[in-house]
Amino acid sequence: MAVIKTHPIKIEGRWKSGVALDLHTTSSTPIGENEFGHMQFETARPEIAELLYRLKNRAERAAAISIIDTAVAFLSRHRDKFDVIVPVPPSQQRALQPVIVLAEGIGDALKVPVLSCIATTRPTGQLKNITDADERREHVKGLYQVDAVQTRGRKVLLFDDLFRSGTTMNAITDILINPGQAAVVRAFTITKTRSNQ
Secondary structure, eight states: OOOOOOEEOOSSSSSSSSSEEEOOOSSSEEEOOTTOOEEEEEEEHHHHHHHHHHHHHHOOOTTHHHHHHHHHHHHHHGGGGGGGEEEESSSSOOOHHHHHEEEEEEEETTOOOOOOOESSSSSSOGGOOOOOHHHHHHHHHHTTEEHHHHHHHHHEEEEEEEEEESSHHHHHHHHHHTTTOOSSEEEEEEESSSSSS
């Protein structure tokens, strides 16, 4: 088991409790524009965030192994607090979906069912391109629906790979509780951005 040293951070939201295993970046320094006029950055990341970057941006499936092992080591101490894992639906189409790969790996290791019980009512788009908090909330209004048959009375661990503003996870928490009738919702992510933009 390849467990990475992390620095867990509390994440606040409508859920009962929430944790990100580490920061997504520790620094990001501008190093000049590329040939297309886009600013380039020298970015430093914690080890688990670097693996997540490789999984998400380079589709390196092997990078998931240590992420899963580290998440399992952390979550196994809190195993009594959840009986299902609900992954946040991916916001873009990828050949390899990091959120699903990680959720299924964690679920398999902990012997916890992973429920794909959240559906989107329309294409989601990328929230990271919307910086205004009110605009973000408007964007997710009515976006998610839940299969309450799967969540009624359950202790849910809502899982995403990256926590930015919490807009998506808050919207999903709301529908997990009502109409989903989950007994409790806790939130867990691999990394958290330094700012909420």
